[in-house]
Amino acid sequence: MDKLTVAAVLDRIVFAEPDTFDPADGRLLxxxxxxxxxxxxxxxxxxxxxxxxxxxxxAGVGSVDLKNDDREFTAEVGADDFVRVGQYKxxxxxxxxxxxxxxxxxLDDEPKGALLRLDSAGEPIALLMFAPRRLRLPFLIGNLIxxxxxxxxxxxxxxxGAAGGVGAGRTPG
Numbered sequence: 001m002d003k004l005t006v007a008a009v010l011d012r013i014v015f016a017e018p019d020t021f022d023p024a025d026g027r028l029l030x031x032x033x034x035x036x037x038x039x040x041x042x043x044x045x046x047x048x049x050x051x052x053x054x055x056x057x058x059a060g061v062g063s064v065d066l067k068n069d070d071r072e073f074t075a076e077v078g079a080d081d082f083v084r085v086g087q088y089k090x091x092x093x094x095x096x097x098x099x100x101x102x103x104x105x106x107l108d109d110e111p112k113g114a115l116l117r118l119d120s121a122g123e124p125i126a127l128l129m130f131a132p133r134r135l136r137l138p139f140l141i142g143n144l145i146x147x148x149x150x151x152x153x154x155x156x157x158x159x160x161g162a163a164g165g166v167g168a169g170r171t172p173g
Contacts, residue, residue, distance in 0.1 A: 006032050007086035023157035026124025033092040048072045127155040
């Protein structure tokens, strides 16, 4: 797999136009990313616990109390095997190609993920944006957040002859 080509194609799909993308880019991406099996079940847990305090004395100041940083941890069960390409993590399965920014996670306040939906022939149907459905429940020392993955429409492939699509107004160099 040519990772530079994949990164360039992803940048065009995600950033070139606000509502559309070139279906040739979707086909090329589908041809370059190998299909992998997904786990049937997966779960992610993220927790934050308050940090403790450290007490002591400092010369010329006296008693000092320092608050330690909060302790955070995450754990995943059944995590899928993503391919890392530049700023993206990719996973192709029979439904399409999941695209995630490396520093983003499904549990972030604003997760940065997309799904390039493909039909059975590998033809791009749509690019969907990750839009989780969350339920926050008060729990012992914090909140328990139940999240279900969801996707919403974002971009459609430009069909041949469509005016104003990808590359419209550009002249060859």
